[in-house]
Amino acid sequence: MAAPIRVLTAVPICDGHDSAINTINLEFIRHGIEVVYLGYHRYAEDIVRAAIQEDVRAVGISSYNGGHVEFFVEVVKQLRKRGADDIAVFGGGGGTITHDDQRVMQKRGVDKIFFAGTSLTDMVDFVHERYGKAHKHSGRRGAPADMQLARRLTEIEDGYAEKKKKRPTPNVQRSTSKGRKGNKKSGTRVFGFTGPGGAGKTTLIDELVLRLLKREPKTRIAILSHDPSVVGAGALLGDRATMINSQDERVFMRSMATRGQAGGLSPATEDCLQLLAQSGFNYVIIETVGTGQEAMPFQSGLVDKTVLVMNPDYGARLQLQKIVMLDLADIIVVNKSDQDRARTAMSEIGRRVEQNGRGQRVLATVAKRHRDAGVDKLCDLLTEK
Ligand code: B12
Ligand SMILES: Nc1nc2c(ncn2[C@@H]2O[C@H](COP(=O)(O)OP(=O)(O)OP(=O)(O)O)[C@@H](O)[C@H]2O)c(=O)[nH]1
Numbered sequence: 030m031a032a033p034i035r036v037l038t039a040v041p042i043c044d045g046h047d048s049a050i051n052t053i054n055l056e057f058i059r060h061g062i063e064v065v066y067l068g069y070h071r072y073a074e075d076i077v078r079a080a081i082q083e084d085v086r087a088v089g090i091s092s093y094n095g096g097h098v099e100f101f102v103e104v105v106k107q108l109r110k111r112g113a114d115d116i117a118v119f120g121g122g123g124g125t126i127t128h129d130d131q132r133v134m135q136k137r138g139v140d141k142i143f144f145a146g147t148s149l150t151d152m153v154d155f156v157h158e159r160y161g162k163a164h165k166h167s168g169r170r171g172a173p174a175d176m177q178l179a180r181r182l183t184e185i186e187d188g189y190a191e192k193k194k195k196r197p198t199p200n201v202q203r204s205t206s207k208g209r210k211g212n213k214k215s216g217t218r219v220f221g222f223t224g225p226g227g228a229g230k231t232t233l234i235d236e237l238v239l240r241l242l243k244r245e246p247k248t249r250i251a252i253l254s255h256d257p258s259v260v261g262a263g264a265l266l267g268d269r270a271t272m273i274n275s276q277d278e279r280v281f282m283r284s285m286a287t288r289g290q291a292g293g294l295s296p297a298t299e300d301c302l303q304l305l306a307q308s309g310f311n312y313v314i315i316e317t318v319g320t321g322q323e324a325m326p327f328q329s330g331l332v333d334k335t336v337l338v339m340n341p342d343y344g345a346r347l348q349l350q351k352i353v354m355l356d357l358a359d360i361i362v363v364n365k366s367d368q369d370r371a372r373t374a375m376s377e378i379g380r381r382v383e384q385n386g387r388g389q390r391v392l393a394t395v396a397k398r399h400r401d402a403g404v405d406k407l408c409d410l411l412t413e414k
């Protein structure tokens with residue numbers, strides 16, 4: 030089976046018109062396309078960095094507030110400058126982009142503009158026809174390391190999709206069956222974040238990244254973030270839209286769809302993780318999809334430390350007995366501690382975890398608040414030697 034087409038979509042800086050792109054994203058996903066959605070009000074620079082790291086075949090821009098000629102062309106220019114001239118740029122903006130504008134844009138490297146009245150089916154067909162083929166080269170000579178790494182991650186991911194093999198990865202030195210324990214030499218520390226959908230995993234990781242970048246001026250961080258594939262279709266890879274601090278040259282972020290695998294990760298996660306751990310990052314952070322009670326996503330020492338992020342509102346105390354990760358996680362974070370139930374949650378979870386006798390830590394955080402002391406503490410715990 031051919032690997033899904035991956036595209037990145039976004040709305041330019043100073044533009045909040047995201048309704049069109051949301052509709053288009055959903056249509057793409059329904060037709061097997063994986064969409065990395067960056068959100069609205071985005072700089073050209075962030076779009077280009079994301080497109081390269083995510084190794085998408087094309088960037089789709091939806092623009093309504095004017096400045097589209099300059100903006101689209103700037104994205105094309107920056108892609109070329111960074112050696113990624115095979116990532117196409119397309120998009121639309123209803124009646125705000127004229128046919129004259131389109132001619133200028135196409136002359137300057139934009140692939141295609143869609144005008145008002147085009148059906149969603151025509152746009153889906155265009156993406157399948159035009160961007161159906163994988164990139165031919167792994168980056169021009171002298172292409173940045175980010176791009177070469179991104180393309181190798183695609184090879185790994187698509188190897189699983191195309192061959193449906195268990196372990197197809199070429200050129201990746203696999204760890205022993207002990208996982209991370211066989212790979213300690215690299216000095217990279219790997220943290221795994223899991224927990225129910227919407228508990229605040231991405232927001233928390235983004236705040237953690239902010240602290241790591243500030244505390245350690247030379248640190249480089251990789252993030253491997255998972256979102257679910259729609260059954261038999263594509264996926265909306267939306268974690269990047271929540272990541273603000275992680276839009277940084279020292280952060281390499283890759284979004285992965287689960288592509289039919291249950292349990293929170295993708296079939297290719299372990300191999301991708303191995304590659305990242307060999308690529309000179311100080312930290313690699315994995316975010317699973319929103320998981321359920323029975324999930325145990327980080328088995329056989331895949332990561333150095335596991336963090337379970339909980340909502341304060343998990344039902345009654347009885348529910349806590351059923352969450353397997355409460356026995357396995359090194360750190361349990363009760364996020365959204367600004368909510369009323371947080372105190373009760375802290376005490377119930379504290380007692381539940383005490384029974385394990387493993388010295389697991391329980392922390393309260395408010396990830397969406399800047400300079401939250403709970404997140405500082407989490408950062409301390411994760412980085413302590
Ligand atoms: C809906 C809308 C809003 C909503 C936005 C809701 C949202 N969350 O998106 C609200 C009411 C909030 C809004 C606000 C504003 N809006 Co407004 N808005 C519109 C409106 C009516 C429709 C745009 C739309 O979503 N169309 C639906 C899409 C699906 O269809 P389409 O536009 O025809 O696009 C086709 C193709 O181009 C293609 N396409 C579009 N994008 C992409 C991307 C990709 C990748 C692909 C493949 C294809 C594609 O898909 C469609 C296929 O048929 C337009 C007017 C209009 N009729 O176009 C004004 C319009 C865009 N808005 C306008 C303005 C001025 C504003 C405000 C500044 C108003 C104000 N003074 O406050 C604010 C700014 C908001 C902001 N933060 O940026 C102006 C822009 C003028 C300009 N650029 O010269 C317009 C043109 C209205 C006008 N005639 O004055 N707006
Ligand atoms: N009240 C409150 N809201 C928060 C807090 N942290 C995150 N949120 C909000 O919770 C919502 C979900 O946050 P995400 O970080 O996307 O959650 P997630 O666990 O990564 O979600 P999935 O990846 O979809 O499973 C967002 O609207 C955040 O702004 C917090 O501490 N308090």
Ligand SMILES: [Mg+2]
Pocket residue numbers: 230231232268316
């Ligand atoms: Mg998330």
